Amino acid sequence: MTDTTDRAAELAALAARFPILHAPQRWAWGGIDAQFSAELPPDRLITNIHVVGFTDGRVVLCRDARGHWFLPGGTREAAETVESCLVRELREEAGARLVGPPTWIGAHRAVTDRPEPYRPWQPHPEKAWLWGWAEIAVDSRPTNPDDGEQVVEVRPMSPEEASRLLTRGREPWWGELVALAVESYGSR
Template sequence: MTDTSDRARELADLAARFPQLHAPQRWAWGGIDAQFSAVLPPDELITNIHLVGFSGDQVVLCRDARGHWFLPGGTREAAESIESCLARELREEAGARLLGEPVWLGAHRCVTDHPVPYRPWQPHPEKAWLWGWAEVTVDSEPSNPDDGEQVVEVRAMDPAEAQRLLTHHRETWWRELVALAVESRRGR
């Protein structure tokens, strides 16, 4: 068997085990059609980076002023590297820092029907949202910049509780994303 067919079988198995995560999605808030894949996109397409952060065996979640729980991460700035964006977003939203290299799980490949990019330097109409996991430590308060989400609570919790709290999103794929991160971490 070739490496290509092994990889194709691995990707098909992953999609079968996490069907909601891999299902085509419509993110109406951004006029975005999205599709998750474990095949990583080219760097120039990545506009957003998000992380399942593990503090010990617990998952770090942030709660904003509206009461919504979310995984830390956000939008890349102009000419910002993936690593710099991740470090900045962890500090801004969770008061956290990386303790090791992130493991990239995959990305949502996205196409927007908005006429202009969200930020002038971003690719358009195609882009990608990168998802991963890493060991983190929460060692300060979120910096809460004026142009970001206003985080009112950061909490490390059991992965099952994190999955439950992420259900405010109508998209049930969030639970599968956390489950995939837990599985990937156990495999290392």
């Protein structure tokens, strides 16, 4: 088999193990059709970066003022690198810093039907949300900038509890995303 055939078989096996995560999705809030793949997108398409942050094997989640639990991460600023966006978002939302380099596990490739990009510098209509995991240290309070989520709690928890809180009243693919990150983290 060629390397291309091997990679295609690897991606198909991953999609079979995590079918909900890999299923086509409609994100009505943004007029977005999205689909996850472990095949990483080109840098120019990445508009959002999120990580499953691990501290002592536990997953770090953030809770905003509305009671919504989420993984730290967010929107990339103009001319910002992926890593500098991750560093900034971890500090803003989780009061955390990277302890080691991030491992990228995949991305949601997305197309929006909105007439203009969310931010003027972003690619349009195609874009990508990059997902990964990283070892982090929660060592301060979230900075909570005025234009971001107002985080009221940051909590390390078991992967099972994180999956439960992320999927409660939301898309079930969040649980499979955490499971994929845990699997990748455990195989390091």
